[in-house]
Amino acid sequence: MMTNFEHRFCEARRRLIRARFQNLNDRQIEAVLATEGPLLILAGAGSGKTTVLINRIANLLRFGRASDCTELPAGADEAMLHLLETGGPEAEELAALEPVAPWRILAITFTNKAADELKARLERMLGESANDIWACTFHSACVRILRRDADKLGYGENFTIYDTADSQSLIKRILKEQELDEKSFPPRTVMGEISRAKDARMDAAAYRQQAQRANDFRRIRIGRVYEEYTRRLFTANAMDFDDLIANTVTLLEKEEDVRRYWQRRFQYVLVDEYQDTNHLQYLLASTLAGGWGNICVVGDDDQSIYKFRGATIENILSFEQQYSKCRTIRLEQNYRSTGHILDAANAVIRNNLGRKGKELWTDAGAGDPIELYFADDEKDEAQYVASTIIASFSQGANWQDHAVLYRMNAQSSQLEFAFKRAGIPYRVIGGTRFFDRSEVKDLLAYLNVIASPADDLRLSRIVNSPPRGIGERSMEIAQDLARQEGCSLFSVMSRADRYAELKRPAAKMKLFTQMMEELRAFAENNSPDALYDELLEKTGYLRMLESSEDDKDQARAENVKELKSSILSFMKESGDSTLEGYLANVALYTDLDNYDRDADSVVMMTMHSAKGLEFPTVFVVGMEESIFPGLRAIGEPEEMEEERRLCYVALTRAKRRLYLVCARQRMLFGRTTANRASRFVDEIPEEHIRKNLPKGYAYHDRREELGFYSRDRRDEPNYPYRPSQPKPRVAPAPRPQPAPSAMPQFSLGDAVRHKAFGDGVITKMTPMGNDFLVEIQFEKPGVKKLMLRAAAQHMEKR
DNA sequence: CGCACCACAATTTTT
């Protein structure tokens, strides 16, 4: 039982601490002050969650656990209480209860960018001491942990990290060796399967056993690939991205003293974007927090858009069950967008079933309604976006206030043309990334092999680029020999003349290994940037590109030079001038980290990449069925929910103006298709939308006449997609009316009998000129595409 | 072994 004195003391202390966070709202303060035990913060888009994280850390560093416990400091007396209550300058000292050392805090994010931003904001708020806080990504935290103790798992100290492309080429090679067809075993799928197995803590042997028990032919094959993959990685002293986390978890499980060490160290663990974690990451976070039990996760189930890469929304949905004493705080006040935008986003996401439930609100006023534009095609769409941006710019906005979001990278090209024509400065984020370009990968592979010659995979990548006359066949033989002897490919090649099988390529191989040895020796005494110059010189790589006629090769040469500045800037920023240091860093680095918001240009990116960002004006283009939501999601309720969350993310990026654009027909992958407007547009109540029509475009006549809407299948009894509120706000979409007078009476879904093809059903109607392209699913010959006007002559309704 | 040409397919992405 608390004494009166204790009670007053705690109250005064809490009041004082609260006052330090005046600029936050009540919910946010609550989250900042709740330092002890498990805490789930459900932070809606734009609700200031990073601010909460920063302030929470500030609270810990300043006041320790004082705001969330009833312990009194030693020697607490009336005099102290008086000081606290009057709030003198010493009061702050008295309010603190064992301030937390910065290095006892672990804040985990997903991207380097988020981690850097966190670090920067912490430093701004807390000064120098912020540098000792572990604010890093899951992967970099694991690397730091593994660098100390990876030897306990049998890895060498300087293990290398394979990125996705490395893993993929290894998988491909193994598939080929095991004579598995890439058509029936697509590398991506196999990788995904292996990744999921790792996520489920299943090693290759366990996976294969399970497959064998189930007598699953396919999984047995994949299990064999998994086994070989694991073996190869291990002998190359390499880990892939999943291994970084899986091995850390294994290390913590197996080695009690290692676990104790880290558990004791990390008094407070915070995880950002918790909705994007997978099972492994959950295990890691909960293990690390297992000592003190102070785990705080922040996330938004409505913004979970990475299921396809293994994130389980379950983690956030079941956090409260995992931690029974958990407290949950919802942050629903939005500081980013105006009312119409938020209401639209709320209305869309309400149609999802699997969610915790949250409604964003703002006191910023309704703002402008959302603009909806129906474009003729993707050119018109791009033109509309460009001219709207020009108009906005001429009214004083900056280019960088505008972002264009799309579902697929392939959608950016028309926009780029339009922007170039209009003279709008722009940047495209994403697409093929710098570090994924083949020339960059080649040179990094050289550096990796110099650092660790046992890296067979990267060795075979570079052995013949530039061409050295060492072909695939020779490398296969060498690889076999290496496997027989249990040594590295490099060592076989360096002794090639001793093998009868390698007689022909032996000289070339030796020449190559000698060159690599020389580079290795050079690396001993020189910095990475000097080594890089030497590398370009000795291999002739740059010369090969520069002497090429092809423009693309010239661009590649630029990238090769660009890589050097990456090396230099790493050395400058980290103060580390070892090759190993650079390689470890670069493996976990992407260009997104380069995105600087200061450059004044319009930004284009996918909706996925936009997560976490905000812009005064946002355009979401391609709002059409089978583009967004994508074709693959239609008819798949779970996928559809993910698409809807993506839509929610896209809409909530906008601060003041939001434009949705759909095109009546569009060319994609060299094919023209017409799709009805996205269902997500329908899900936005009409009062939030202003419709914009192209010149001379009679909205309701032509939209129906052209079959812009197909039948709304949501009313069908067996349709899997069920909105939680059955309320199509837009009038139920009409069936396409067989247009002008002469057009025969057929519409979508009709059962027909064709003289030549027999019975069928019309599955798609695409307006084309004053005719329709129809797709008919026939019973016998399958799907046929016909022009309706002509086909109608031979066809009748059944 | 290296290069040129043709067929084919094609979300989303971080580490």
Add this chain to the structure above:
DNA sequence: TTGTGGTGCG
């Protein structure tokens, strides 16, 4: 439309 991978020829 673009990029990639396989095949065939010199």
